[in-house]
Amino acid sequence: MAADGKLHISYNQIHQLIEGSVRQFGLGDDGFSPDLIVAIGGGGFIPARILRSFLKAKHGRNVPIQAVGLTLYEELPGGAGEAAGAHVTKTQWLDFGSPTRVALLGRRILVVDEVDDSRKTLAYAVAELRSDVEAQERLAGMAPGASATEIGVFVVYNKDKPKAEPLPPPVMRRYFAAATTPDRWLAFPWDCTSDIAAHTALAEQP
Ligand SMILES: O=P(O)(O)OC[C@H]1O[C@H](OP(=O)(O)OP(=O)(O)O)[C@H](O)[C@@H]1O
């Protein structure tokens, strides 16, 4: 284990985990075949982009990625790490303004993030998406749920711990975690500002 107690993660590990889970869970075919990815930034952006490559390898076409910005964790003063804030803050969301309106009805939407820790961020994202779907259904004169829009979740790492927030049962039926980790702080490669080779070596030591 690294001296700082963090579990270091390499780019290759993330790439290989995503590749393996597309196969294992049948993403893009009989498991869940998204036609829209909603990436929760910043941490979900790189995994979403990698996932899109493996989905394209199955279909020959790119699944569009929409970016949203949600933040819960804050940097502690003096480099003391990060701590969860009181609530999730929305910094960016889907564009519903004409002419670039994101049509959600009837789509298979996969929400992508790099880590499911307390689950607060995912619960917030899914609740917001569901309320957007309902709003679009109302606008279209449809009853709630009539559009048969499906929402799933893909995370690279799920921490094995009691979650602060639940996800709705239909979403849990389409919940995919590439790996499960103990409840330790994960040091992702994109957060490394010192020596990425040393970070990678720590991540990949047996
Ligand atoms: O399961 P939770 O306890 O909600 O934590 C998971 C979230 O925490 C991190 O986001 P962060 O708030 O650090 O924002 P960032 O991705 O922009 O760094 C991470 O990217 C997830 O979105």
Ligand SMILES: Nc1nc2[nH]cnc2c(=O)[nH]1
């Ligand atoms: N980098 C990082 N961000 C997180 N957000 C929630 N949990 C974690 C974690 O373990 N590592």
